[in-house]
Amino acid sequence: MSLLVADAPELDLPGRSLVVRGPSPLDGTVEVSGAKNSVLKLMAATLLAEGTYRIANVPRITDVGLMAELLRAVGCKVELPAADSDGPLVVEVPAEIEPVAPQGVVDQFRASIEVLGPMLARCGEAVVALPGGDDFGPRPIDMHLQGLARLGVEAETVDGYVHARVQELRGGAIRLDFPSVGATENLLMAAVRAKGTTVIDNAAREPEVSDLCEFLNKMGARIEGSGSSTLTIKGVDHTEALRPVDHSVVGDRIVAATYLAALGIATGEIVVTGVDLDHMAVLCGKLSDMGMEISAEGESIRACVSGRLSSAKFSTLPYPGVATDLKPLLVALLSTADGVGSVTENLFAERFRYVDDLRLMGADIRIDSHHVVIEGRERLSAAKVKAPDIRAGAALVIAGLGAQGETTVSDAHHIARGYDDLAGKLNSLGADVSRC
DSSP, X not given: OOOOOOOOXXXXXXXXXXXXXXXXXXXXXXXXXXXXXXXXXXXXXXXGSSEEEEEESOOOOHHHHHHHXXXXXXXXXXXXXOTTOOOOEEEEEOSSOOOEEOTTTGGGOGGXXXXXXXXXXXXXXXXXXXXXXXXXXXXXXXXXXXXXXXXXXXXXXXXXXXXXXXXXXXXXEEEOSSOOHHHHHHHHHHHTTSXXXXXXXXXXXXXXXXXXXXXXXXHTOOEEOTTSSEEEEEXXXXXXXXXXXXXXXXXXXXXXXXXXXXXXXXXXXXXXXXXXGGGGHHHHHHHHHHTOEEXXXXXXXXXXXXXXXXXXXXXXXXXXXXXXXXHHHHHHHHTTSBSEEEEEOSXXXXXXXXXXXXXXXXXXXXXXXXXXXXXXXXXXXXXXXXXXXXXXXXXXXXXXXXXXXXEEEEOTHHHHTTOSSHHHHHHHTTOOEEEO
C-alpha cells in the first residue's frame, strides 16, 4: 500500500447567510429525515463487503456529500439521491479498495475517522488523515486506537495521518473510559471481522449506534446487546461472506429537537414526523415541565406552546441523557423563557462560541466554568450574527424566531452540514426565513 496520499477534490461549500424575520408563531407538520449521526457511519460500514448497498431516508446535507467523496476516494461508486427524489443513496463497493482516507475531505468532518475500523477489517491496514469538523474543543481519538490495540492493531500518528496495521484481528475485552459514540462504532466495525468474541463494556447506547448494529447484523454480523452498555460481537470469519444490504436510516432526534426548541421560542402548535419519542424521552420530559404540551402519535410528536415557557435546568450527558448537541438550542430556548435557567456541559467544555452572538440579540447569559446561566427575556432583538458550527448556527436561527426585526445568520454553510433545508422547513411552519 502506498503511503503517498493525494488530496481529495475540493468541494463547493459556499458561505451563505440566512435572514430570519420575527417574531411569528409556528403551525403545521414538519418531517424529519434520517440522522446525520447515523447515515455517515452506515456509509463507512459499506466498506466491509463488496456489493451494492441502498440506504433510504438519507438527509440532503453537506456531510453526506463529504462522506460520498471519501468513499469515492477509496474506490467506491456513490450515487446520491436526486434533489427531487425520495430514492436511496446507492454505494457500489468494489472487490478491492484502497485503504487510504486522504486529507481534503477528511479534515472537513469528524465522522471521517469511522472508516478506520472497516478498512482494517477489510484490508488489514489503513491510512486515515486526522479528522476535522466542528471546532468546539479537543475530541481525541485515543479511545479508538486503544480499543483497536486490544484487537491486535498497531497504530501510529505521522504527519497528521493515522497509520494502522494488523496481521489478524483478534477478539478481546474492551472497556471504554467513556461511552464514546465514535469509538464504540469504530470498534464494532472492526470486531465484526475479528477472530473470536469481542466484548465492549461501557459502550455508547445512542439510537444511532443501535441503527449501526442493525445494519451490520443485516450484513451477516453477530452482534448482541444493541441499546445496552455491553456489546458482544462474535467475529465473522473471512471464509464467511458479509453481504450488501438495503436499509432505512433512523430518524434524526437532534433535528426533531431543533423544531421543538423553535416552537418553544416562537409558540404555536406543530407535528414532527419521522422520529421516535422514546429516543427523546428525557428532553421531552423536561420540555413538558417547562410548559410544552407533548404527545406521541405513532412515529410523530405533537407539541403545543400557548405562551412563554418556564425556565429549567439542563445537564448534558451520554444517552439516554440530554445530548451535548442540544446545548446551543437549549441556551437559545432559555433565553426567552420565564425565569433563570441553566445548562451544564459535561462533555465538551469549549462549546460556548455562540454565546456572544446570542448576547448581541439581547440574551442575558453568564458563563461560569462549564455552566451557562440564562435569565430569560420576553423578547430578543434582531442582530447580525455568525454561525460557528452546525448546532450553534441552528440555535441562532431559532433565536431569530423570537427576536423583533431581521436577524442575519452568516456562515450558514455550517448549518447545511447537519440540516436538510432548515429554512424551507421552518417556512413550511409559518416562519419567515430566506437565504442570501
